[in-house]
Amino acid sequence: MTVIPVEIWKWLRREIPHASFERWLYENTDLVEAALGKDLAFQLFELDFRAVNGSDADAMRYRLGNELPRSCLCPLMADRQCLPLSLYSLLGGFHASFAKLLERTPWLSLVRCRRCGQNWYAACDTVDDAWYFERLDADGANRILTTREWPSTFDGWQHVWPQGRRGWANSCPTRRISGRRRDRPLSVCDGAGHVVPA
Secondary structure (H helix, E strand, O other): OOOOOHHHHHHHOOOOOHHHHHHHHHHOHHHHHHHHOHHHHHHHHOOOOOOOOOOHHHHHHHHHHHHOOOOOOHHHOOOEEEEEHHHHOOHHHHHHHEEEEEEEEOOEEEEEEOOOOOEEEEEEEOOOOEEEEEEEOHHHHHHHHHHOOOOOOOOOOHHHOOHHHHHHHHHOOOOEEOOEEOOOOOEEEOOOOEEEEO
């Protein structure tokens, strides 16, 4: 399978703005041509990334998201991604896609995609009916596996902790972050599956 540069995936996930991607694109023409082929790369080089309304760049981003070769959804998932619980409604569906490497609670786990090997810190919130994923690099996954040093991402989320842990978390003063209570998610899933501020 052709290796697609991570910058292209980040642009498709809207993690890199058009202007930054355009700079990267022209600084890496050989790499882009090798990954996409001359015809598709040429179409990308010809885009007007500065157009405000009806941008061809947005249409190309959508097209590439559908056409680029990939073995799973991981390359298209944001670094912090919310997905409806119904997507993996059967537990077997989740386990068919992800291997559980280590469980923190019944609702929090370090998982690895069975197809591409991407590591994720995953939370299953059965009250809000959502899966939350945080992308982890190899070092982050190794810290969890070797020292049990978990990211703090879901620490204040009461619906992903067993009853005993929830009581402990609620007995601490509620921290405020930018006026929000820490026991509520800082972000939620919009209709397109992207995590947005709550």
